[in-house]
Amino acid sequence: MTHDGDRLVTAEADGEDQAVEAALRPRSLDEFIGQERVREQLSLVLRAARARGGTPDHVLLSGPPGLGKTTLSMIIAAEMGAPIRITSGPAIQHAGDLAAILSSLAEGEVLFLDEIHRMSRPAEEMLYMAMEDFRVDIIVGKGPGATAIPLELPPFTLVGATTRAGLLPPPLRDRFGFTGHMDFYAPAELERVLHRSARLLDVPVDAEGAAEIAGRSRGTPRIANRLLRRVRDYAQVRADGRINREVAALALDVYEVDACGLDRLDRAVLHALVTLFGGGPVGLSTLAVAVGEETETVEEVAEPFLVRSGMLARTPRGRVATAAAWRHLGLVAPPTAAGGQSGRRAQPGLFGDEGTAPGQGPDGAFG
Numbered sequence: 001m002t003h004d005g006d007r008l009v010t011a012e013a014d015g016e017d018q019a020v021e022a023a024l025r026p027r028s029l030d031e032f033i034g035q036e037r038v039r040e041q042l043s044l045v046l047r048a049a050r051a052r053g054g055t056p057d058h059v060l061l062s063g064p065p066g067l068g069k070t071t072l073s074m075i076i077a078a079e080m081g082a083p084i085r086i087t088s089g090p091a092i093q094h095a096g097d098l099a100a101i102l103s104s105l106a107e108g109e110v111l112f113l114d115e116i117h118r119m120s121r122p123a124e125e126m127l128y129m130a131m132e133d134f135r136v137d138i139i140v141g142k143g144p145g146a147t148a149i150p151l152e153l154p155p156f157t158l159v160g161a162t163t164r165a166g167l168l169p170p171p172l173r174d175r176f177g178f179t180g181h182m183d184f185y186a187p188a189e190l191e192r193v194l195h196r197s198a199r200l201l202d203v204p205v206d207a208e209g210a211a212e213i214a215g216r217s218r219g220t221p222r223i224a225n226r227l228l229r230r231v232r233d234y235a236q237v238r239a240d241g242r243i244n245r246e247v248a249a250l251a252l253d254v255y256e257v258d259a260c261g262l263d264r265l266d267r268a269v270l271h272a273l274v275t276l277f278g279g280g281p282v283g284l285s286t287l288a289v290a291v292g293e294e295t296e297t298v299e300e301v302a303e304p305f306l307v308r309s310g311m312l313a314r315t316p317r318g319r320v321a322t323a324a325a326w327r328h329l330g331l332v333a334p335p336t337a338a339g340g341q342s343g344r345r346a347q348p349g350l351f352g353d354e355g356t357a358p359g360q361g362p363d364g365a366f367g
């Protein structure tokens with residue numbers, strides 16, 4: 001991913017996140033905040049398995065980065081009182097790598113396969129059989145003399161995680177007994193995440209301070225926790241260590257994360273679109289040159305959240321700023337701006353799926 005690592009509002013984990021996340025992870029389903037539907041469904045799956053004294057069905061967790069997939073996989077193991085083995089698609093290059101892991105699993109163990117969409121083809125095919133029949137064929141030798149030695153596996157639960165469920169081949173997707181679709185968190189849920197983290201980090205934060213941070217966290221607990229740490233720094237150096245609305249707002253202004261969670265790059269894109277191109281439509285490469293970034297950076301780093309928050313539309317004729325974008329920059333939208341001028345839809349689709357903000361369809365009102 002381009003340039004994304006050093007952004008305060010990236011949903012991907014950086015080094016510091018990885019170091020502190022272990023301490024902030026909820027350890028049980030009851031402690032896990034939000035995602036009510038996934039939590040209820042999963043709780044039924046796990047309870048039923050426990051009652052039967054068996055292993056739960058294979059579970060697929062899909063959703064954008066930082067929403068709690070890894071956390072949930074660990075909770076599944078903890079709730080089952082089972083050990084967990086953690087690996088990822090890119091780590092499994094050869095079918096043999098997977099065979100080695102599968103053949104060493106203990107009965108009931110949870111195998112967590114992160115980024116499962118990035119597994120190699122041969123490994124994937126071995127996984128099909130392991131998931132369905134709890135069996136793998138170990139190939140011994142090469143060429144015409146090669147033989148397949150079947151190996152029975154103990155019952156185990158595969159938990160797959162992916163940010164790109166659409167990339168999974170259907171035969172793989174079909175072998176999961178349960179799929180949990182994780183969605184962006186509502187501000188009130190993020191406030192609860194923040195209060196919990198603040199308690200664990202021993203940072204005093206009041207309700208308004210938490211609300212201020214939550215509003216800038218892009219629906220993502222990982223970002224909320226990261227912003228909390230930066231606000232804590234500010235509170236300790238420039239205030240008395242306590243986080244209230246004023247301290248949170250001042251701190252995040254210093255870090256250039258605005259009231260909607262947009263950072264410098266996001267605003268630069270909107271600003272160029274609106275001031276240089278009258279709101280568009282303008283081609284991606286032209287827009288990228290105008291902000292001095294690579295097209296991939298604009299497309300993959302800035303645009304997804306701008307689209308999700310209903311400020312930018314990708315149309316067949318180019319990028320278009322919606323009325324919400326003009327308003328966000330404190331400007332008056334021309335009557336032709338998509339989304340109209342009424343304040344009705346300040347942030348449409350902010351908590352919906354990526355790219356499904358209302359009015360963003362291919363045949364939206366941009367023609």
Ligand SMILES: Nc1ncnc2c1ncn2[C@@H]1O[C@H](COP(=O)(O)OP(=O)(O)OP(=O)(O)O)[C@@H](O)[C@H]1O
Nearest residue numbers: 021024025032033065066067068069070071221222
């Ligand atoms: N429901 C939640 N309640 C409290 N904290 C949460 C919740 N979901 C996630 N978090 C926090 O957010 C951080 C990121 O979560 P996690 O690592 O599980 O995300 P992920 O979906 O696996 O991300 P990625 O796609 O990058 O692997 C964790 O440290 C965890 O503390």
Ligand SMILES: [Mg+2]
Nearest residue numbers: 069070071114
């Ligand atoms: Mg993860």
